[in-house]
Amino acid sequence: MNEPDSAHGAVSVDAITLSAELAGEADAVASADVAEYALWLGDDALVLAQQLGWWISRAPELEEDVALGNIGLDLIGHARSLLRYAGTATGRTEDDLAYWRDEPEFRSAWLFEQPNGDFAHTIARQLIASVYLVELYSRLRASQDATLAAIAAKAVKEVDYHRDHATQWTLRLALGTEESRRRMTLALADLWPYVDELFVDEPLVDRLEGVAVRPSTIRPAFDAVIDSVLAEAELVRPAGFIAAGGGRVGRHFSTLGYILAEMQVLARQHPGASW
Amino acid sequence: MSTPGQSPAEPWPLWEVFVRAGRGLSHVHVGSLHAPDAEMAVRNARDVYTRRNEGVSVWVVPADAITTSDPDAKGAWFESPAGKNYRHASYYTASEGVKHL
Numbered sequence: 001m002n003e004p005d006s007a008h009g010a011v012s013v014d015a016i017t018l019s020a021e022l023a024g025e026a027d028a029v030a031s032a033d034v035a036e037y038a039l040w041l042g043d044d045a046l047v048l049a050q051q052l053g054w055w056i057s058r059a060p061e062l063e064e065d066v067a068l069g070n071i072g073l074d075l076i077g078h079a080r081s082l083l084r085y086a087g088t089a090t091g092r093t094e095d096d097l098a099y100w101r102d103e104p105e106f107r108s109a110w111l112f113e114q115p116n117g118d119f120a121h122t123i124a125r126q127l128i129a130s131v132y133l134v135e136l137y138s139r140l141r142a143s144q145d146a147t148l149a150a151i152a153a154k155a156v157k158e159v160d161y162h163r164d165h166a167t168q169w170t171l172r173l174a175l176g177t178e179e180s181r182r183r184m185t186l187a188l189a190d191l192w193p194y195v196d197e198l199f200v201d202e203p204l205v206d207r208l209e210g211v212a213v214r215p216s217t218i219r220p221a222f223d224a225v226i227d228s229v230l231a232e233a234e235l236v237r238p239a240g241f242i243a244a245g246g247g248r249v250g251r252h253f254s255t256l257g258y259i260l261a262e263m264q265v266l267a268r269q270h271p272g273a274s275w
Numbered sequence: 276m277s278t279p280g281q282s283p284a285e286p287w288p289l290w291e292v293f294v295r296a297g298r299g300l301s302h303v304h305v306g307s308l309h310a311p312d313a314e315m316a317v318r319n320a321r322d323v324y325t326r327r328n329e330g331v332s333v334w335v336v337p338a339d340a341i342t343t344s345d346p347d348a349k350g351a352w353f354e355s356p357a358g359k360n361y362r363h364a365s366y367y368t369a370s371e372g373v374k375h376l
Contacts, residue, residue: 067318
């Protein structure tokens, strides 16, 4: 390369301090309820990021490795900000919360715990997740809690891109070959039972009026976006079986234990290690 | 006609990527990638080539839409100007009395 600096700007890795990447006010302390809500959102992002990481080196193309990796890293960023904030309520760090909680202490919804499956399943999960997250974060920007609002303002631009990525692939798989359409249709049917849990108003939401986004209020917007994507993809919104859910109260899908085992094993074998 | 980069093992065609680093600068070729179509190509380009704040605009061009000079003809094409300094304006001394030169 004749011009090593021209393509990558002036950023050097040494200059990046990880704490500076966290959104929100550094000295704000979350109440117990706000911390619980931050765990909902942070655990959704963390579990999904961990799952997307599996695709690196396994996606259909190198370019898609990078795309899914980028999306995973964006989600890690959201999880870090949210878990750091949640930890301020109990004096724990983001790493304490990510690596040292067990399954019943996680608050992720079942959608995010669904297996990667084939590429179509991952895309169907991404479509549902990102359409939900765009509606959620765009409203959370108006939260009375300044830290949650700041995290949401940063995250919404990123999940907007995730939604575009998932939409483009949904269209291509659904309108591609007979096989890709079969897989996309199956994937959507397999993931759909986990949609309803995202929009359940837990008692916590009543206590956080004006701070949290009431999940049921974003369902109409979610449905409208999903319906327009499905119409363009010539797919039908699945109906039928609805999963029990329960992630917000610590009851999880059978996959979460395996996901956490892989994510936490290194930190637990070498407590306090850094590199 | 086969598309560059396309093979039974690699069904996606090749795209050349151009990134504009900032306002007032031109798009610069930064590399290439595979993508099934133009819309996905520009997204892949965003993911692969603008992860570190490199750009404000991205172009993708199908690689087979670019006609290139023959690398083997480098001598005939590009070395002949060597020694022809008179093709540079600075080769000439301005004549006395010619103003505004």
